[in-house]
Amino acid sequence: DTGVSQDPRHKITKRGQNVTFRCDPISEHNRLYWYRQTLGQGPEFLTYFQNEAQLEKSRLLSDRFSAERPKGSFSTLEIQRTEQGDSAMYLCASSLEGTLGAFFGQGTRLTVV
Amino acid sequence: GESVGLHLPTLSVQEGDNSIINCAYSNSASDYFIWYKQESGKGPQFIIDIRSNMDKRQGQRVTVLLNKTVKHLSLQIAATQPGDSAVYFCAENPYNFNKFYFGSGTKLNVKP
Numbered sequence: 001d002t003g004v005s006q007d008p009r010h011k012i013t014k015r016g017q018n019v020t021f022r023c024d025p026i027s028e029h030n031r032l033y034w035y036r037q038t039l040g041q042g043p044e045f046l047t048y049f050q051n052e053a054q055l056e057k058s059r060l061l062s063d064r065f066s067a068e069r070p071k072g073s074f075s076t077l078e079i080q081r082t083e084q085g086d087s088a089m090y091l092c093a094s095s096l097e098g099t100l101g102a103f104f105g106q107g108t109r110l111t112v113v
Numbered sequence: 114g115e116s117v118g119l120h121l122p123t124l125s126v127q128e129g130d131n132s133i134i135n136c137a138y139s140n141s142a143s144d145y146f147i148w149y150k151q152e153s154g155k156g157p158q159f160i161i162d163i164r165s166n167m168d169k170r171q172g173q174r175v176t177v178l179l180n181k182t183v184k185h186l187s188l189q190i191a192a193t194q195p196g197d198s199a200v201y202f203c204a205e206n207p208y209n210f211n212k213f214y215f216g217s218g219t220k221l222n223v224k225p
Contacts, residue, residue: 004156033212042202042215043157056212091156100145100164102213104156 002026004105006092012111013082020078021108025094032075033102034067035091036060043091043104049075050097082112125222132190134219136203141184145206147213148177148188152199160188160201190221198223 005024013019025032030051035043046065048056051072061067064082069075079086089109095102126132138146144165149157161172163179163186170177176189186203200220204213 006156040217042204042217043213045212045214048212101147101159101162103159104149106156109154 004092004094004103006090006105006108008108009106010109010111012113015084015112016081018078018080019082019110020076021090021092021110022074022076023092023094023105024074025092026096026103029094029096029103030072031095031097031102032069033093033095034075034077035093035104037089037091037107038087046077079110082110084112086110087112122217123220123222125224126193128193128195128223128225130193132188132193132197132221132223134188134190134201134221136186136188136216136219138184138186138203138205140205140207140214141181143205143207146177146179146186147204147206148175148186149202149204149215150197150199151202151218157202193221193223195223195225197221 007022032049034046036046037043045058046061047067049069052069064080067077089107091104091107093102093104147162148160150160151157161175161177163170163177168179174191178187200218202215202218204215206213
């Protein structure tokens with residue numbers, strides 16, 4: 001499968017715990033996006049990387065959230081001190097600079113109990 | 114923030130009929146739009162896109178129409194099949210290609 005890959009697919013955690021998600025983009029894509037989706041809503045932009053540089057962050061990305069893309073390939077999204085309001089689907093997408101279209105992974109479903 | 118809204122939250126059609134899903138966008142500067150299909154528990158799947166210098170684009174069984182005058186986008190699905198049942202989102206890309214704004218989606222139910 002050469003699409004965007006996310007791991008894990010599902011994560012259940014207790015409130016206050018830290019969680020980390022991983023995204024592997026399509027191999028030649030240099031742009032990577034993180035989105036969050038709650039039930040019945042469309043995805044909301046969180047942050048965006050071009051290669052290893054994080055170029056934009058949404059105000060939705062509180063201080064408890066941090067994203068990295070250290071080598072310009074895979075990316076991680078960490079949530080510290082999780083809260084119940086963090087429960088959502090976290091989606092990763094990638095695209096190639098100069099081309100149109102962004103392709104999404106299957107997402108990581110986070111449930112904070 | 115940007116607003117990409119949809120006219121109908123749920124659309125039910127008979128198998129074999131054509132479906133039309135509508136979307137209104139708010140930013141006249143948007144120059145690129147994508148329609149995504151999302152099945153339950155899965156990520157959004159790219160269906161078709163259109164740039165603002167076009168008013169129509171056709172794919173396999175799908176057509177996207179763009180009316181910039183009234184900032185309206187539609188997705189037409191020909192001969193709707195049960196496998197088309199999903200939530201459909203339009204996504205708007207203003208200013209640049211760095212991020213997309215999504216609406217809340219339209220759920221398409223295809224009745225056999």
